[in-house]
Amino acid sequence: MSNLTDKQREFHLQKMRTRFNRLDLNQDGFISREDYELMATKLQEYGKLDEEKAERTRNAITSVADRMGLKPGVKIPAEEAAQKASKGFLSMTHDQQLASIKTFYPIFEALDLNNDGSISLEEFKVYFRIIAPDLSDADVTHTFNMIDSDRNGEISREEFMAAGFDFVYGVEETEISKVFFGPLMS
Ligand SMILES: [Ca+2]
Numbered sequence: 001m002s003n004l005t006d007k008q009r010e011f012h013l014q015k016m017r018t019r020f021n022r023l024d025l026n027q028d029g030f031i032s033r034e035d036y037e038l039m040a041t042k043l044q045e046y047g048k049l050d051e052e053k054a055e056r057t058r059n060a061i062t063s064v065a066d067r068m069g070l071k072p073g074v075k076i077p078a079e080e081a082a083q084k085a086s087k088g089f090l091s092m093t094h095d096q097q098l099a100s101i102k103t104f105y106p107i108f109e110a111l112d113l114n115n116d117g118s119i120s121l122e123e124f125k126v127y128f129r130i131i132a133p134d135l136s137d138a139d140v141t142h143t144f145n146m147i148d149s150d151r152n153g154e155i156s157r158e159e160f161m162a163a164g165f166d167f168v169y170g171v172e173e174t175e176i177s178k179v180f181f182g183p184l185m186s
């Protein structure tokens with residue numbers, strides 16, 4: 001992806017900024033393991049998970065932190081994380097991008113609170129209450145509807161992967177890209 005315009009690169013960076021701003025759950029300006037642990041704790045609490053699911057969720061979420069090299073004590077400024085992620089994702093070949101899709105699986109598993117294979121609106125609201133507590137119900141529902149591309153009221157694994165793929169790798173200003181992590185931040 002070397003022939004991208006400045007506008008496309010800037011749009012992609014804006015998405016990554018939004019992503020890390022949302023994932024900086026303790027809002028200290030840094031991305032660290034603590035943010036991911038807080039995510040697991042809040043999913044357990046808000047999602048009223050039983051012990052087994054809570055444990056699986058924590059493992060899934062911390063595997064994401066592990067993949068990012070976030071060992072205990074490591075802190076990356078959110079802006080640096082966004083710049084690095086944008087550069088890294090945009091320099092991958094299409095085959096590398098497709099192969100990396102499986103890294104989204106643990107997130108999907110974690111958001112499917114009742115393990116029925118899809119994410120309901122209620123489950124999605126639990127997640128957004130954690131990453132974007134400032135958003136209105138209507139905004140969250142809009143994001144949900146954008147990801148639920150066949151509009152059957154449930155987000156399937158395939159729909160989640162497709163939306164995540166557009167958000168993480170896409171450079172076009174699609175609506176899904178603009179709302180996947182809530183409205184874009186600059
Ligand atoms: Ca943080």
Ligand SMILES: [Ca+2]
Nearest residue numbers: 112114116118
């Ligand atoms: Ca579910």
Ligand SMILES: [Ca+2]
Nearest residue numbers: 148152154156
């Ligand atoms: Ca659907």
